[in-house]
Amino acid sequence: MPHRGHESSDGTDGTGEGELDVPMAWLYAEYIADELLRTGDLMPPTSFEFRAGRDALALTVFLSDTDGELSGIRVVSQLDNWLSLTACDHPWPQWVRARMAERAASGPSADLALAQEAWRWLEETELLAPDLDAVPGGGVPAGEDDGPQVWTPAWQLGLPLGHLAIHLF
Structure with missing residues (x-):
């Protein structure tokens, strides 16, 4: 009979063959990201922009955990690290x-599968956003939804949203 309650080093329930691989590290990273974004109250939680911010922030939280100790971290102690990783000058x-390649080299896991799915969505999904490179004063009304817009990969919207949410926390 498998021993219950044992956690493997990757944060999943590694109780034996045929057991469910629970992606605890990813779910915890997603929970942290969701709470940071909800606290910042920047976007409606049902919007695609919120999802982009949550996924970008969850990836940052999950992938910055190099010691497999995500469930034991104190969020406040990691804020500066997450801010630097999501800064506009960081090659995120x-x-x-x-x-992701480092994690994949360690073998498959349920955590990694969900992280890969989030990354795929962030890369492949485009959202309509204000064109920040548009020439100012180009004869277009200055309203939020009235200016020029451009299709942008979801991560390019989600990353600054996540960064701002960390600042507001």
């Missing part, structure tokens, strides 16, 4: 790809 997509 390259960092995500490199960290």
Whole structure:
């Protein structure tokens, strides 16, 4: 009979063959991201922009955990690290790809599968956003929804949203 209550080092219930691999590290990272975004009250939780922010922030939280101790972290102690990882001058997509490759080299896991799915959605989904590169004063009304817009990969909207949510926490 398998021993219940034992957790493997990757945060999943590794009780034996045929047991369910519960993605606890990913679910905890997603919970942290969701709470940070809800606290910031930047977007409606039902919007695609909120999902982009949550997924980008969850990836940052999940992939920054290098010691497999995500469930034992104190969120406040990690805020500066997450801020630097989500800053506009940080090569975040390259960092995500490199960290995902490192995790994949360790073998498959339910956590990694959900992280990969979130990354795929962030890369492949485009959201309509204000064109920040548009020439100011180009004869277009200055209202929030009236200016020029451009289709943008979801991570490019989600990352600054996550960064701002960390600042507001």
